[in-house]
Amino acid sequence: MNYDHFFADAIDALRKERRYRIFAEIERDASRFPRAVWHSPGGPRDIVVWCSNDYLGMGSHPKVVEAMCGAAQARGAGAGGTRNISGNSHEIVMLERELADLHGKEQGLVFTSGYISNATGISTIVKLIPDCVVISDELNHNSMIEGVRQGGRQKAIFRHNDLGHLEELLKAAGDRPKLVAFESVYSMDGDIAPMAGICDLAEKYGAMTYLDEVHAVGMYGPRGAGVAERDGVMHRIDVIEGTLGKAFGVVGGYITGKRTVIDAVRSYAPGFIFTTALPPAIAAAAAASVRHLKESQAEREGQRAQVAKVKAALAAAGLPTMETPTHIVPVMVGDAKACKMASDLLLAEYGIYIQPINYPTVPRGTERLRITPTPFHDDALIAHLARALSDVWERLELPYADRAAERADNQRRTALGPAPIPVPVAGG
Amino acid sequence: MNYDHFFADAIDALRKERRYRIFAEIERDASRFPRAVWHSPGGPRDIVVWCSNDYLGMGSHPKVVEAMCGAAQARGAGAGGTRNISGNSHEIVMLERELADLHGKEQGLVFTSGYISNATGISTIVKLIPDCVVISDELNHNSMIEGVRQGGRQKAIFRHNDLGHLEELLKAAGDRPKLVAFESVYSMDGDIAPMAGICDLAEKYGAMTYLDEVHAVGMYGPRGAGVAERDGVMHRIDVIEGTLGKAFGVVGGYITGKRTVIDAVRSYAPGFIFTTALPPAIAAAAAASVRHLKESQAEREGQRAQVAKVKAALAAAGLPTMETPTHIVPVMVGDAKACKMASDLLLAEYGIYIQPINYPTVPRGTERLRITPTPFHDDALIAHLARALSDVWERLELPYADRAAERADNQRRTALGPAPIPVPVAGG
Numbered sequence: 001m002n003y004d005h006f007f008a009d010a011i012d013a014l015r016k017e018r019r020y021r022i023f024a025e026i027e028r029d030a031s032r033f034p035r036a037v038w039h040s041p042g043g044p045r046d047i048v049v050w051c052s053n054d055y056l057g058m059g060s061h062p063k064v065v066e067a068m069c070g071a072a073q074a075r076g077a078g079a080g081g082t083r084n085i086s087g088n089s090h091e092i093v094m095l096e097r098e099l100a101d102l103h104g105k106e107q108g109l110v111f112t113s114g115y116i117s118n119a120t121g122i123s124t125i126v127k128l129i130p131d132c133v134v135i136s137d138e139l140n141h142n143s144m145i146e147g148v149r150q151g152g153r154q155k156a157i158f159r160h161n162d163l164g165h166l167e168e169l170l171k172a173a174g175d176r177p178k179l180v181a182f183e184s185v186y187s188m189d190g191d192i193a194p195m196a197g198i199c200d201l202a203e204k205y206g207a208m209t210y211l212d213e214v215h216a217v218g219m220y221g222p223r224g225a226g227v228a229e230r231d232g233v234m235h236r237i238d239v240i241e242g243t244l245g246k247a248f249g250v251v252g253g254y255i256t257g258k259r260t261v262i263d264a265v266r267s268y269a270p271g272f273i274f275t276t277a278l279p280p281a282i283a284a285a286a287a288a289s290v291r292h293l294k295e296s297q298a299e300r301e302g303q304r305a306q307v308a309k310v311k312a313a314l315a316a317a318g319l320p321t322m323e324t325p326t327h328i329v330p331v332m333v334g335d336a337k338a339c340k341m342a343s344d345l346l347l348a349e350y351g352i353y354i355q356p357i358n359y360p361t362v363p364r365g366t367e368r369l370r371i372t373p374t375p376f377h378d379d380a381l382i383a384h385l386a387r388a389l390s391d392v393w394e395r396l397e398l399p400y401a402d403r404a405a406e407r408a409d410n411q412r413r414t415a416l417g418p419a420p421i422p423v424p425v426a427g428g
Numbered sequence: 429m430n431y432d433h434f435f436a437d438a439i440d441a442l443r444k445e446r447r448y449r450i451f452a453e454i455e456r457d458a459s460r461f462p463r464a465v466w467h468s469p470g471g472p473r474d475i476v477v478w479c480s481n482d483y484l485g486m487g488s489h490p491k492v493v494e495a496m497c498g499a500a501q502a503r504g505a506g507a508g509g510t511r512n513i514s515g516n517s518h519e520i521v522m523l524e525r526e527l528a529d530l531h532g533k534e535q536g537l538v539f540t541s542g543y544i545s546n547a548t549g550i551s552t553i554v555k556l557i558p559d560c561v562v563i564s565d566e567l568n569h570n571s572m573i574e575g576v577r578q579g580g581r582q583k584a585i586f587r588h589n590d591l592g593h594l595e596e597l598l599k600a601a602g603d604r605p606k607l608v609a610f611e612s613v614y615s616m617d618g619d620i621a622p623m624a625g626i627c628d629l630a631e632k633y634g635a636m637t638y639l640d641e642v643h644a645v646g647m648y649g650p651r652g653a654g655v656a657e658r659d660g661v662m663h664r665i666d667v668i669e670g671t672l673g674k675a676f677g678v679v680g681g682y683i684t685g686k687r688t689v690i691d692a693v694r695s696y697a698p699g700f701i702f703t704t705a706l707p708p709a710i711a712a713a714a715a716a717s718v719r720h721l722k723e724s725q726a727e728r729e730g731q732r733a734q735v736a737k738v739k740a741a742l743a744a745a746g747l748p749t750m751e752t753p754t755h756i757v758p759v760m761v762g763d764a765k766a767c768k769m770a771s772d773l774l775l776a777e778y779g780i781y782i783q784p785i786n787y788p789t790v791p792r793g794t795e796r797l798r799i800t801p802t803p804f805h806d807d808a809l810i811a812h813l814a815r816a817l818s819d820v821w822e823r824l825e826l827p828y829a830d831r832a833a834e835r836a837d838n839q840r841r842t843a844l845g846p847a848p849i850p851v852p853v854a855g856g
Contacts, residue, residue, distance in 0.1 A: 001605060001634035003666070006557045007692035014695055021695065023516035028708070030504040039518060052508040053515075053704070059504035068505050068709065069497040076458040076487035077496050077713045078678045080480040085783045087481075088451035090467060112541045112679075115703035129434045142702040150578070177429060206429035238431070245704035250506045251540075264435035267442055267449070274570040275543040276481070276673035280456070281496065282707075285505045355513045 018336055024353060030060040033376050038353065047351045048381055050371050055327060056218055056299040057376045058249030058289045067288035068250075072281035079277035083266075087277035095287040096254070102217075102225045102290055103240045105256035109266050110283065112275055114214050114243035114253030115143040120271025121241060121255045122147025122210060126179055128264055129153075133173040135166065135207065137182040137193070144181055144212060160186075163197045170205035178207035184227035185215035188362050188370065190328030195228055199236040210239045218247025219300055219327060224293040244286040248293070252278050252286060302375025303327055306382065310373045313386040319393060320401045322368070329371040330357075331389065334399055339367035342392050350388035446764055452781060458488040461804050466781065475779040476809055478799050483755060484646055484727040485804045486677030486717045496678075499712035507705035511694075515705035523715040524682070530645075530653045530718055531668045533684035537694050538711070540703055542642050542671035542681030543571040548699025549669060549683045550575025550638060554607055556692055557581075561601040563594065563635065565610040565621070572609055572640060588614075591625045598633035606635035612655035613643035616790050616798065618756030620655055627664040638667045646675025647728055647755060652721040672714040676721070680706050680714060730803025731755055734810065738801045741814040747821060748829045750796070757799040758785075759817065761826055767795040770820050778816035 014020040025039040026049070034057065038047045058064055071091055081087035092110055099108035111117040122144060126132045134148045134155045148155050156173070158166040170178060180202050182193050195211075202209045213226035221229025226242065228234040239261060244252040255262065266272060293299065307327045314321045314331065322330040333339040339356040346352040346369075354369045362368060369389075373382070393400070442448040453467040454477070462485065466475045486492055499519055509515035520538055527536035539545040550572060554560045562576045562583045576583050584601070586594040598606060608630050610621050623639075630637045641654035649657030654670065656662040667689060672680040683690065694700060721727065735755045742749045742759060750758040761767040767784040774780040774797075782797045790796060797817075801810070821828070 001636075003557065003605065003636045004686065004688055006605075007686075007688040010556050010692045010696060011688060021512055023511050024514075025516050025518055025521050026514065027518045028503045028508060030500075030502060033504065037518075039521075049508070049514050051514050053510075053513070054504070054506055054508035059506040059508055059707075061505075064505045065500050068500045072458075072493050072496045072500075072713075074458060075456045076461065076482070076677065077492045077717075078482055078487040078673055080456060080477070080482035080487055080677075082481075083451050084449055085481070086452075086454065086477050086479050086781065088453050090453055090455045090465075093453050093467075112543070113703045115540070115699060116544065119699075128438050129431065142698050146698065177431065177434075208429075208431045243704070245506055249504065249508075251704055251707050251710070258432065258435075260432050260435040260439060264438045268438060270570050270574065271543060271547075275541045276671070276679055279487075279679050279710075282679070282710075285500075289505075353514065 018340065019358065024347065026353070030065065033057045033060040034374055036353070038347065040348070045351065047347065047353045050352055050354045050373070050377070050385060052372060052374065053246040054249050055247040055372060055374055056249070056293070056303055057374045058218065058247060058293070058299070061249065061289065061292065063288045063292055064249055064285045068281045068285035071284035072279070075280040077281065078279045081277065082273065082275060083277045084273065089277065089280040089283060091280035091283035091287065092277060095283040098287045098290045099242070099254050100256050102223060102294065103256040104225070104234055105240065106259040107262040108254055108256040109262050109272065110278060111253045111272055112278060113251070114241070114245060116271045117241050117253035117255055118143035118212060119146040119150060120269040121239070121265055122181060123150035124265050124269040125210065125239065125261070126151035126153045128268065129177045129179070132177045132179055135169050135173065135178055135180045137161065139186050140181060140183060141187070141212065148181065161191065161193055163194055163201060166198065167201050170201055170207060178205065179210055180207045181210045183212040183215070185326050185328070187215045187328065188330065188357060189322065190324030190326040190330060192227055192325055195231045195233050199233050203236070208238045209236070210241065211237045212241045214241070214243040214246060214253070215328070217242040218289070218293045219303060224300065244289070248286055248289040250282055250286040250289060252282060299375050303373070306373045306375055306377050309379065309382050310371060310377070310385065313382050314389065317386050317390045318400050319389055320399060327372060329373065330368045331371060332399070333367045333369065334365055336364070336367050338396060338398060339369065341396055342369060342398060345392050345395070346388055350391070352385060352388050446768065447786065452775065452783070454781070458493065461485045461488040462802055464781070466775065468776070473779065475775065475781045478780055478782045478801070478805070478813060480800060480802065481674040482677050483675040483800060483802055484677070484721070484731055485802045486646065486675060486721070486727070489677065489717065489720065491716045491720055492677055492713045495716035496709045496713035500707070500709040503708040505709065506707045509705065510701065510703060511705045512701065517705065517708040517711060519708035519711035519715065520705055523711040523718070526715045526718045527670070527682050528684050530651060530722065531684040532653070532662055533668065534687040535690040536682055536684045537690050537700065538706060539681045539700055540706060541679070542669070542673060544699045545669050545681035545683055546571035546640060547574040547578060548697040549667070549693055550609060551578035552693050552697040553638070553667065553689070554579035554581045556696065557605045557607070560605045560607055563597050563601070563606055563608045565589065567614050568609060568611060569615070569640065576609065589619065589621055591622055591629060594626065595629050598629055598635060606633065607638055608635045609638045611640040611643070613754050613756070615643045615756065616758065616785060617750065618752030618754040618758060620753055623656055623659045623661045627661050631664070636666045637664070638669065639665045640669045642669070642671040642674060642681070643756070645670040646717075646721045647731060652728065672717070676714055676717040678710055678714040678717060680710060727803050731801070734801045734803055734805050737807065737810050738799060738805070738813065741810050742817065745814050745818045746828050747817055748827060755800060757801065758796045759799060761795045761797065762793055764792070764795050766824060766826060767797065769824055770797060770826060773820050773823070774816055778819070780813060780816050
């Protein structure tokens, strides 16, 4: 039997829908962040990365790089085993203490990625609560959806950030145990959950809360613990999940919470138990980053300032930016092909790298360029970005603010939950 | 509603069964591998790690550590995004070429861990093959079981390494598409699959093959591609999965195969798409390790020599080692409590760290110490190990070779597949 056609057909399907993706191969330059070299078809080219999730440039911070190299030299490149079998390094234990302290929780637990934190974290938690109903925001990340699905409990999806709908579902679940799963900053629209309102409802109806702060840790709150810290509700959330791979600039994920909850996940989660631990060098680098951002306001202030300037510059140019209360600046295109063309043109002719965000990461008709300014995107780079975008908008005859706003108003979310075949996404 | 008791009860259940685990906190010392410092309750203590999956000590190899530090300094500590959104570093692309070349395949794809390679790799592959039956060895690792489960296809489990049973199941599946999923070296018993026989059957019945070589890559075959290379059947396997976190000494996992298969996984696998890429520093370190072990035989020869010496020394002492054709040396204890006591005693009084392997990683009655000698466990360390084990066996009145062999004969595997609550394991 020949199996090739199954895979070739799957690839063809993506090509036909213009959803087949080619990854841009880049070499970041720690000494010139956010600049990088793009390995273009025509050879190496200097570019500026405008779509990095290294939101604060901490991946290039000397403290972080030095911690990584110091630990690699002292301890070696890897952990050498699972946490249980010789891989429980001093560095990862220290990192977990740092993270517990960051979120004001009793304990932290580090995973190989944020994806795994959610997938094995949520699934393990709900498996340990008999008859639990999971009440999940409709725009939760794929990793949370996976966690809910793998948990195998009844689920109920509330309309995005809709407290009324959440309350309906909480009421409907009656006396059963309930877990409310949500994010603080939603990465594609850059909007923020009504945190206090969700906490109020969870308390009123006796639900446990699970919050994903991956697009917020490092950047919000006086110590960078996220939006829950900023909004003064951190102590009201049962489990806070975060990443070490975005604003903290390294790689890996974690959860924090009460000792019993975290210890149960540690003891029962297959995606934690059966996998090699993150290397001491990664743990040391991440801990250095977390520690730095607990004290330093410079990166957060720098980011806020440059984000505000980007928003102002694009608005002044009449470009259709979606208004957000965060560091995420979506510029609406509203068409998959046009979005890809705009991105290609920006990279090839302006040296500006912004990956297009198409369906199914965002609903059809709301395709966009998602811009993430860091403290290191200086005023000259911002001016260059605004000019380049204006040029591209004109050359491709892309829609300006009014039409895009209308599209955004009309946007309808795609159905959640796993498809029979997992759908590839532009956003990943 | 108070949720604490759900988690507290789950922990209590483990304590009652003596399966609650406390991780030994250690600091490896790259300059003195396999020596490390154990953060014992009484303070730091010098120990020798005898249970590391850094099988060849490559985590401490200067080439590997230098590659890691060099890339961290040049590129920063992290990748800054998913593979699709700014995280596709030159280093990870180069690593994938290195891995494809290693296994003689068209393409490679790197994941954040071997666990994720299997879980999202297998599930994506079988989702793309309508009506596929997955035929899986009963002792496959949890990550493969997860992949099969998440794939949602019909599954059939063949008795461990039993070609007759495999053939029965292949026949029973008739004309339907079939995927045979198996490992080369099984980590707990240290035995090896009948590779050529499995390939013969797969070809006879038109099945696709998926092979996990995580406990073999780096160590078997003239270029360290694994048992399939050694046995001359590498070209007959469709997908070969491996890890960067064991003999290669770093962290991460991968699959290799035909371009279409790998490209389909790249394009459809949620556990690949939606997660931050491994840092360039990790990719560079792993590539250096793979490259080195393609050429150098010294590590493999050194390991074989020291493994043979360990086996001979333990046999001479009458200790109940399980015979294996690999680098894995299980010493049978046959009782969970005794196994834990032996391990504790070795660590506390002899400075020898060997994690106990208890149910459910291995069946009850086959609890064991699993020893993994590296090229760096020199003759003096081996002599010390044999003396210490003999002492402990006498002090705890543990069974010697005969009784243990009988237990091993009687061993029955536990049922596979996911339990309603994931079971915690000593082996993770």
